[in-house]
Each structure stands twice: as C-alpha cells, then as structure tokens.
Amino acid sequence: MHYFYESGENHMGFPIKEFIHSINQFETHWHEEIEILMVLKGSINIRVGNQQYTLKEEDLILINRNEIHNTFKTEEDNVLLAIQINTSCFDHCYVNLNKIHIDCKSFQCKKEEQEKFNRIKQRLAKIVWELNKKRKGYQLLIGSEVHLLLVDLINNFNYTLLEDNTLLSFNKETQRLQNIIQYIHQNIEGGITLQDVADSQNISIYYLSHFFKQYMGFSFQEYINYIRLDKAVILLTNTEQKITEIAFTSGFPSTKALNTCFKEAYNCTPTDYRRKYKNTPNTKKGKIEELRSRTYLDVDRNMALHLLFKYLELPEKNSKDNNPTYTLNEFIEINADDQVKEFLPFWKKLTCFGRASDGLREEFRDQLRELQKDIGFEYVRFHGIFCDDMLIINLNDNGDLVYNWYYVDKLFDFFKEINIKPFVELGFMPSEFGQSDITVFAWKANITLPKYIFLWTNLVKEFIKHCINRYGLKEVETWYFEVWNEPDLENVFWIGDKESYYEFFKETAMAVKSISPNLKVGGPSITYQTMIENNWLDEFFKYTITHQVPLDFVSFHIYSESYSSKKYAQDLWVRARKGEDAVSLLNSWKDLKRIYHDKDHTYNTIVSANQKINEFLQEKPEIHITEWNASSYGRNLINDTCFIATFIIYNVLRSTGKTDSLGFWTFTDIIEELKMGISSFHGGFGLINKDGIKKPSYYAYYFLSKLGHTIIDQGEDYIVTKEQDNIQILAYNFAYFDDLFIMGDTSLLTNEIRYLSFEEKPGKNINLQINGLSGNYKQISYELNRENGSAVDEWIKMGAPENMDKDEIQYLKGKSYPKVSIEKKELKNSYTESICVPVHGIVLIVLEKLI
Template sequence: MKCFYEVIRAEENLPIKAFIHSINGLEMHWHNEMEIILVLQGSVNIRVGNELYSLSENDLILINSNEIHNINKTKEENMLLAVQMNPSYYSAYYPRFNKIMIDCKSFLYGKEAQERFDIVRHYLAKIVWELNKKGKGYQLIIGSEIHLLTAYLVNNFDYHFIEDEKSASINKDIHRLQSIISFINENLERKVTLQEIADREKLNVYYLSHFIKKKMGVSFQEYINIIRLDKAVNSLTSTNKTITEISYASGFPSTKSFNKNFKITYGCSPTEHRKENTKYLNNIKKIENTNFHEKKSRTYLDVDRNAALKKLFTYLKPLDNEIQDDNVTTNDKEAISVNAKKKGMYYVPYWKKLITYSRASEGLRKSWQNQLKELQNEIGFEYIRFHGIFSDDMMICNFNEENNIVYNWYYVDELLDFFKKVNIKPFIELGFMPSEIKKSDETVFWWKANISQPKDIKLWTDLVVEFIKHCINRYGLKEVETWYFEVWNEPDLEYVFWVGGKEEYFEFYKQTALAVKSISEKLRVGGPAITYQALSDNAWFEDFLLYYNKNNFPLDFFSFHIYPEAYSLQEAVENLKMMIEQGKKLEESDKNWEEAPRIYYGKDNTYDTLNLINDKIKKSLNHYTEIHITEWNASAYNRNLIHDTCFVATFIISNILKCIGKVNSIGYWTFTDIMEETKAGISAFHGGFGLINNNGLKKPSYFAYYLLSKLGKEIIEQGEEYIITKTDEDIQVLVYNYAYFDDLFLNGDTSALTNTERYLVYERKSPKEIDLNVMEISGSYKITKYQLDREHGSAFDEWINMGAPENMTQQELNYLKGKAHPKMTIEYLKLNGEYKEKLYIPVHGVELITLEKKL
C-alpha cells in the first residue's frame, strides 16, 4: 500500500505536524501521536482496530495514540488533512493526557449535531492558516490554538484513560503485532501459515488467531489477502504482466482465488480495475519522477486542491474574522537617518526605458491611444514594445494580379505616427508570420497570430528589409537607428510561439539580423526574447550563445521575459504536439495553457534571474551587450486577480529598486487592459495585466511608476524597503511595505483568492512605523507627501467599497477616477538643519515624501 504526502509544515519546535495528502492505500500502522483526519474531498475507508468506517467529504475522525489503523481509497479520488499532535507535550499541563482515549467521529452524527465538530474543524483550519502565513510569532499563535483545541476535545467529547497496567499490555501487544506483520510482509510470496507464526511467537494458534482479529480487525487470512491484493493492484497499473502472472506473483494460489478476492474488495474485476486506474497511477508516477518545479506546478494527484482548501477555510469564520486582514496590531519600528549633503551615486532610471502592450493593431483604437497619451504625460517612457507588427490585422502583405506580394504600410504609418506624437519610440518585435508567406497554419491567441516559419526565408527577409526601408524613408535614418528590432517572441516555447526547434530559430535569427544590418550597421537588432525558465531548465540559451560565437552574426542586445511562476513546459509542449496530430487548432489550447497549475518562485526571482543572465553572458562573451527584459509582471496569467491590487505596486517598486544596475530596461507587461490575447475581460477588475483597466481607471501598479518617476538623479541612501534620492538640494524619500505570497499560494493554491477578496494570499506582515530624519538640510521647502495603499489611491479597493458594481455608469466611473490617485498633502516649512517625520506604512502600502527647495 502506498501513501503520497504533501507536507504543509513540519515544525521541530512545535508539538504538531500538519499535512495534506491523497491516499491510494496506507498500510496498517500506529504512532504515538494523536491524529485528526478531515476529509477535504472525495471519500476513504478507514479501519481503526476492528472497526471499519466510511468517511466522505467534511467527515472527521480522531485516531488516538497507538491505535492501529489503515486507510484505503474508494472509487473516488480523495484529499485529506491530517493534523498529528504529540500527547506527551501536554503532560506538563494535563498529566494523564498521554493515556487519554477520545471518541470524536463526526460521521456517526447527523447534520443537526455537527456544531461541536465544526468547532474542531475551525481549530484545524486556523492551525493550517497560521502555518501557511508564518507571521511574526506564529508559533505562539499555533501553540495557543492547539491548547484550545485539546481543551475543547476534553470538555466536549467522551473519553477514558488507559491504566498503567493496560498501557504496558498494549505496548507489549504492539511490539508483538509489529513482529507478526513484518514476518508476513517479508514472506508474502510463499505460503505463510498461522501455525508457523504461532510457533515463531511461542503462542497457541487459537490465541494467535484471536489476537490478530482483535488487534487488526481482520482475520489472519483476510490480512494476507489484503496485502497480496495491494501488491497485485500495483502490478496491474504499473506493469504489462498478465492477470495470471500477477495472481501467482502476488501469492494467490490460483487466478480464481485472485479474481474472487479482488471483486469482494474492489467491486470489479482486475481487468476492469486496470483500465480505470492506469491513468491515475501514471499521474502519480509522473509526479514522483519530475523535477522540483514540475512537481509543485501540478494540482495534487489531479484533485481540486483549491476547492478543498477553500472549503476548509470556511471554518475560520464562525469563531473569528481575523483572516479578513493581518491580525497583527503591533508595528515594525525603524529609524532612517540620512545626511542631505551626502555625495550620492548617479544611476539610470532604467524602469522608464521601456513599457509594453499586447499587439500592434490595438494601438489604432482611440481609447487605447488616450491611455498611452496620459501615461506619457504623467510618467514618460522612452520605448514601447508589442507583438504583431506583421500580423494579418495590420494588412501589410497583399497579392497583386501577378500573384506577387505587395506591401501596404497604411496601418503601420498610423501607429508609428502616433508614437512619435506622444514622444515614445518603438521597440519592434519582428513577428508574427503574415498568412501570405507562412509555412503552416499554427496560430496562438484569440486573434490568431501565426507562429510558423516562412515558406521561404527570402520572403521573410524581404519583408523585414522593405519595412525598415519604409520607416527610414518616413522618419529618417538617424531616428530609426535609435529604435530596437527584436527577432520573434519566446521561440523556446515550441508549438506555443514557434513551430520548429531551436536550431531552426537560430538560423532564422541569423538571417533576420543580417537582413536588418544590410540596410545600416547602426540599426540595433537582438533577441532571443526567451522565457526565464529556458535559462534554468535547459541549455537553450547556452546553445544560442554557442551558435552566436561560431557564426558571428549581428547581436546588439539580449532580450528575455521574466515572470514569477514556474510551469511544466515539457508536459505542455507534449499536449500541444498531440493537438496538432489530432488536427486541432492551437488557439484552442490558450485557455488550458493560461490556466495551467502554477507555482511561484521566491521573492527575489527577478533579481536572481538577472544575476543568472549576466553570469551566463559573461562566461560566453568578452564584450558588453545590452540586456532588456521585454516582458515582466507579477504573473504570466492574464486573469490573475492579484494584478488589480496594491500588492503589485510594492512588487514593482521592490524589484525595480533592487535590480538597479543589473539590466538596461525592464518592460512591464502591459500598460493597459485593452488587450485581446484571450477575449476581453468582462469585469472592470478582471485581473488583467495592465497598469490601467479597460475603463481607463489607473491601478495601484500605475502609481508605482508614477511615484518612481519622481525620484531624483542621485541615490544617497538605500536600504530594506526604502530609497532616498536627491537632485541638487531637493530630497525624495520613498518607503514601502512589501509582503510576498504565502506558502499555499506559492505552491499553486488559489482557494483564498476571490473576485472580492484578494488580500488573503500574502504572507503575514506588520505595518511599518518609521522615524525619518533628514539632516544637514536648511531653507524654505515645499513638503509633498504621497500615500498609496488600500485606503488611498487604489481603484480596486474603492470599487469593492462601492459594492463591486459591473457595467458602471459614467458617473460611477468618474467617482472612481477621482478616488484613484495617491493621497497628497502639501506643507511649507522653514528647515533649520533637519527634517523629522514619523511615517506609518500599512502592508502593501507606499509613501513618497519630496522636499523641494524654494527661494
């Protein structure tokens, strides 16, 4: 029998171990710990002693110390929460607790009698919640919850104590039983008799038969058959052996005996069971054999883990509402002092270098253009990167009467003219493939971007050359030489964005880069625009560098994409190949790809990935090459509800400030929710990528860039979650309180994330209390404070306060737009040597103070 565990937390300094597991079969065993099992999903059969119980979803059972028990799955998949408590821990408070036997079985009672069991479920949920949040002092909170749980059990359920003499007898029996079971398991393949064991244990055979039945709940022969059946079940689903071979290899005297016992236990024949369960156990085998990231990126054994935990966490609410916010009332206190005359370090505000949007043709819409215009007026980015300059909806390639390709640049001109008007330069991704020159029909996205190679490479390079020549003729060579040309998008994701292997892309890149440089050596071309996982999961990038060193083709910059999630890419690619073989369109896979189970890398993933990129490049190249992150976000999923929250503002600020000097640009994907990789989001706050939603409402993420844009030219102080800059005699202080995801969310569980409640998936953290002291500063100053948090400047949180209305009227939108701005206060002070201020920064909050010298 096998048991598969997913440990939530096992703390050495706590008398408790909690884990979620999915059972296929768990052999008879016992342990000193008291164990409470709650069925989160599905059903199981549990034998305790000589009693057999069937538990369904929401049922719980308490298994006392040293009670012999085993668990088996039914035809349903299952998910269980197990909380094990060491009874010896309580002996100092309750001396006889390690001898207590509590009767707690919810399934023996009807719905009307579940209230006392709901309170037990509450304590279990609270323990799991606190283990997950791991906030300051969480061990103390868990300790108190465990004491409250055990006190509740003692006061509300029947129990009795095992006397010392009986306890010694039980220990002797357990030792004997362990010896018997070990002997049976070691000699299972031959015929083991009861008489043989009786002789070995120096017992009467009739006494031994009664002993086994009493302690294990089954007869000697029944136990033999259970063990043999378990071995047979494993062979059925993991080997190609025949039923006859399996029956004899498992120790059954005949196939007839095997079939009879199998049907009694499982309710079907061995052949039927093999057909039904092969896929299930193959999934288990995949999980056991995959690497760490792949293992964590799946829902456990294909069970809906999110739904199960969501059910568990409903039991938090009857006794308290603490999870509605961080139940921490104390503040983290910190003192920050800086000398205003300190010589600073000049830096490049690389975060203003690049912004992105989804596809070229979306930039022709009035609402989209209005949003970009406002973004440029308030923040002012230098470049903009996007997909689809050559895609069919830009209508560039056409056939004339002689069946030759002619080009129409009308929409291209309209788009690039608008960029010039709002003072932003294009960072042009050369892709995707126009239908007129495509090699095959594979597409991605709702708007059907063709991801195939060209049917003739010359048709492609001619298109690239003519496009750039047209741009030069319209905007001038010197202007176009300031642009960037990126070759394709994520070619490492075969059958997702590129049909072909890496070698085909390498040659494609080479020919494209040569075509660009054939016009002017000063034109900037680069790539390969690959994902962060390609850097760590395989040698894709190393092979690209090797190819570059051997072929010496143009490469003016490297580009990469960084998101914090990990995916099982190999499995996804295999599924996509299978879809092609079945004649399905690839865009049918978009939803599954986007909603695939995911885990999150750690808090420093962006920083770590940039270090990895720099290290790999330095090892292969002996010259400097620009590095651009042309896609970056807090999630790669365009319906992730975290995108609309204040968390993303602190995510942006924390990562950008930490990565100063590591990269030339980092382009947030995307500036607007007006995008159609999938169909447009229905809700006003549907979790879209954008800094601005469809209605033009600015999210907290927008104001992260807004506040960053107000920093000065020199860094005079930088520490954990703050930066102080200056320009001449003006001072800027930016402080934030960044809380990352909690353990459950990091591991793919989204049960605590809903449309209206989006702040329960973060680590427990305290508000910040900061004593700020700027020294050596004198004169008349204008002091401006900007506060961005859930109560100030968050359109999403204000929308929730309004009642989360959809299809909003213009009046409602105007109201939200008025609220969607950081709180701003202004005062004028005459400073005589120092400026002191006390700051209070809530979790997910940001505060900027600017001290502007006046005459």
C-alpha cells in the same frame, strides 16, 4: 503502495505536525502521536483496526497513538488535512494523556451532536491559519490552540484509559507487526506466501494468520491483494497494457481476481476506472514515480481550504482589519550632501502591450498617451507585427508578393507622436508563409517555421528598409529587434526544437545586420524557467559563438510563478490554438497549479542571467527583461491590488544596476490572449483596466518617475534621492504572499476578498531626519494604499458593479488617484518627518526648493 511508521521532529518546534495532502494509493501506517484527519475534498477509505469507514467532505476522525490504520482512495480525488499531536509534551500538565484512547468520529454522530466536532474543526482551522500567517507571537497562539483542542477532546468525547501492562503488550505487538510488513514489502515482487512470512518471524502459520487479522483488520491475502491493486491502478492510468496483462503483471492469478478486487475497492471495473482517469492532465503519459509523489497540489484544490476556513471568523470582504494593529518604528538620519550612487531609470526603458493591432484602437491609444504624459517610457514591446491582422502580405493580380505597410505606419507614426520607440518582436509568422496553420492566442498567431526561410528573411529586410525610408536610418538604429517570443516553449509558441530556433535566429539576425551593422538584434526571449532549469541558453550562447551570430542584447521573461505541471500548461496552450471553447480553457487554466517563488525571485533570476552571460560571452551584451510580472495569468485577482504597486517598487529598487530594462507585462488590460476579461477588475495584467481606470500599479511607476538621479540613502523599505536642490523620499511596505498561496492554494482569493492571501505584516512608522537642508521648500506628499488610490478597493465598496455607466467609471477614475497634501516648510539645516506606511502602502514625499 506505502506502509510506514511515522516519526520525526515536531513541526517548527511545536508539539504538532501538519500535513495537507492527497491519498492516491494504499497506505498502512501508525505513529506515536494522536492524529486528527479531516477530509477537505472528495472522499477516502480508511480502516482502523477491524473497522473500515468511508469519509466524505468535512468528515473527521481521530486516530489514537500507535493505532494501525490503512488509507486508500475512492473513485474521487481527495484532499486531507492531518494534524498530529505529540501528547508526551503535555505529561507535565495531564499525567495520563498518553494512555487515553479517544473515540472521535464525526460521521457516526447525528446532526444535533455535530457542534462538538465543529469546535474541533475550528481549532484545526486556527492552527492552520496561524502556521500560515506567522503573525508576531504565533507560536504562543498555536500552543494555546493545541491546549484548548486537547481540553475539548477530553471533556466532550468518550475515552478509555489504558493500563500500563496493556500499553507494554501493545508496543511489543506493533513492533512485531512492523517487522512482518517490512518483510512482505521486501519480498512481494518474487511472490510470497503466508508460510514464508511465518518462517521469517519464527511463528506458526495459525498464529500469524490470526495475529495479522487482529491488528491489520483484514487477512494476509487481502493485504497482498491491496498491494497488487495499487500496482494495477498505476498501470491502468499510465500504460496502454491490456487488462489481462495488468492483472498478471500486478500479481493477480486471473483477470477475474483483479475485477473482483477492483469492484470491492472502487465500486467499478478496471476498464471503467481507466476510462475515467486515463486522460486527466495529472496522469496522462505520466511516469509511475510522478504518480507516486502526487501531492494535494496536483488536484483541483481551490475550494479545499475554503471548506476548512469557513470555521473561522474571517474579515469582511473589504475590511482593513486583517492586518496587525501594532506598528514598527524605524529611525533614519542622513545628510543631504551624501551621494551613494547614480540612480538611472532603467525601469522606464520599456513597457509592453499585447499585440500590434491593438495599437490601432482609439481606447488603447488614449491609455498609452496618458501613460506617456504621466511617466514617459522610452520603448514599447508587443507581439504580432507580422501577424495577419496587420495585413502586410498580399498578392497582386499577377500573383506576385506585395507588402502593405499601411497599418505598420499607422502604429509607428502613433509611437512617434507620443515619443516612444518600438522594441520590435519579430513575429509571429504570416499564415501565407507558415509551414502549417497552427496558431496560439484567441487572435490566431501562427507559430510555425516558414515554408522557405528566404520568405521570412526577405520580409524582415523589407520591413526594416521601409522603416528606414520612413523614419530615417539614425532613428531605426536606436530601435531593438528581438527574434520571436518564447521559442523554448515548444508546441506553445514554437513548432520546432531548440536547434531549429538557433538556425532561425541566425538567419534572422544576419538579415537584420545586412541592412546596417548598427541595428540592434537579440533574443532569445525565453522564459526564466528554461534559463534556470536546463542548458537551453547555454547551448544558444555556444551556437552564436561557434557560428559568429551577432547578439547585441539578451532577452528573457520573469514571472513569480512556477507550475506544478509544465506539461499541463503546454497542453492548455495546445488546446487553445486548436480553438477550444474559451470558457472551458479559462476553467482549465484556473485549475493549473501555480506555485510561487520567493519574493526575491526577480532579483535572483537577473543575477543568474548575468552569471551565465559572463560565463559564456566575452563581450557583455545588454540585458532586457521583455516580460515581467508577479503572475503570468491574466485572470489573477492579485493583479488589481495595491500589492502589485509595492511589488513593482520593491523589485525595481532591488534590480538597479543589474539589467538594462524591466518591461512590465502589460500597461493595459486591453489584451485578448484568452479574449478580453468580462469584469471591470478581472485580474488583468495591466496598469490600467479596460475602462481606463488606473490601478495602484500605475502609480508605482508614477512615483518612480518623480525620483531624482542621485541616491542619498537607500534601505530595505525606502529610498531617498536628489535632483539639483530637490529631495525625493519614497517609502513602501511590501508584504509578499503567505505560505499557502505560495504553494498554489487560492481558497482565500475571491472577486471581493483580495488581501487574505498575503503574509501579515504590521504598519511602518519611518522617522526620517535629513541634515543639511535650509531654506523654503514646498512639500508635496502622496499616499497610495487601500484607502487612498486603490480603484479595486473602491469598486468593491461600491458593490463590485459590472457594466458600469460613464458616471460610475468617472467616479472610480477620481477615486483612483493617491491622496495628495501640500505644505510649505522653512528649514534650518534639518528636515524631519514621520512617515506612516500601512501594509501594501506607498508614500512619496517631494521637497521642492523655492526661490
């Protein structure tokens, strides 16, 4: 339970403060500002003075200055919007504003009176929208909305004007009340009586009793019971204590007293409350402080702000008009003979897909062939080379172990055919070798340790020997062998602790090196969160040094998301491996609160990895990021948008020289970790959707593949390269997520509305001049943006059809290609061009020297 007098600086220099939060416990507070509360989800109880109300979704109430109010939860979860306005800032334009006491309670008015409340809600929505988007001049827009909000309150609602002597008396009384409450909370644990409090304030019991009732709205004993009740709720949802124990631990004289208070507050018994809330992910085995610090991100809030923003006139589902109309101009002058540095295509080193057996499917092969033809990656990484669906482990009639490499050969022969090498993730465990049948993914990957380590190491050795016999030692020595996948996620991808993985890595690495010391083995293929947040990687490095374990490369994964509950994420995977219904899992996965890092998260993580490696290892190994994407959720609707194309280019150009590879997860939507997505554009990871339609992200790599190997100039939003006499200019307009989306709110992201969750940025106009170019050139210009080359935007224009026929798919394939224009230019020592790049857009210009 909390009580507090709220104070603090105005939000970002404005006369307002904004909160989006959840009420999870009994709170008493008051503040100098007027406060408008709106329930966005669920319901809450609130007591203002002597009056108690229950507010439901969309209900709104105004709390006046220094008006004491108590909030406490109902049996429902809740999300609230609170806007506090410092009326002292408006004294210069409305002298008596600080003395006004306004009556504004939507739930007490009839339906025909709700229009005036809807205007208030519209003002609140505009304020939240502008604070989130931070458009140019947003400070002025917010200021105007606050003024208009106050005008609406004064003109449309009843109010009383308090006299000066009344205000002075009220301020004295609130200060006394603050002292009383502070004393209660400082002494509640040792037991406290009304006499104790009266003595501390030098007043009589009779005066204290009436004073407390008058200003708090309930008696001293009721207040004490609320504090005890708050403690009982925490014990109910976080411990296994019996109801009788909880009653006495919380300070109630009996179980009956606890039951009485519980029924009054929550309309149910303590047992019923525990049954309902005990096993929810947010409270299961949680710590008391974790429950106390709960925010609105810890409840299902996907539709919370949707409820608020319905009072705004948002852009239509495929409108491009939600971005600023003004354009930023940039002037760049460079020389064609400048050579800033070499540009090595490290991003082309590695691409990824879901599992080995996918590579046996014809539609998958068609996509990878086209990817290689257009771009040409050097390596490909995937899960499950040893999984059961590859049919490697067999027993003959005598019961002897026999390896069958037929499907492995089919897969690797295909790789050889299209000129791509395997980046072999050694995993998962064949079920015949595993200690148990615990699996992950819809395709049942066994994640346990082997029954006997020699079964595993013999498999690894025989696999490598077979590959050498088929493809030659020289070839296989160019491959990479990565030991397992994300063993740091215990009970998700690894049934064991970190020490067991260290030993497993050593045995596997030694097995690889026993075939040839020139074979490249590495790992540990962990998540960026583990690498940054604890000493897992540090101890791994120490182990390899102490035990002289070979480590040719270090691998890890980077996604832009963090999680408000890593335990909840792990619980979902545990449920998945136990075979829970896929629909139920998908719904739970949607409810997982994904919180995004800032736009430079990829770069900063790679820098941190380099620092750790330099700290622990004398000889620096290669660094490979073997999974990377903006999202780790294969149903995130941003994955189909133009945003991902600019995300790829921004991060690739930022990370140049910091890592040896940056493997995008994945090149295709043909992936079945949670079963294949049903919709054509379901937010899958891939550069290509399941129908073979190329997404904007595909063309990010296509454009990068056309850049030269020498950088002439590079800025925040462009790069100019050279290859012999040819020049390549790549410009992009990268807009990251807005504040609400970063903090996990997905209210503005739907199947047909996919661009309202990004920061608002203007278009860019880059005026470029390259000196030192003469002769005849062919200029090829490519434009990728929401109007040109975005398949998902075209699909939405079509009406977002599902189960498309061949003609519809072929139509979208044609529309997915960027706009191309070609012209010849005769240059006389200078090339000039004005490049217009809309937000989420990319422009590539290639100047080819003609003979």
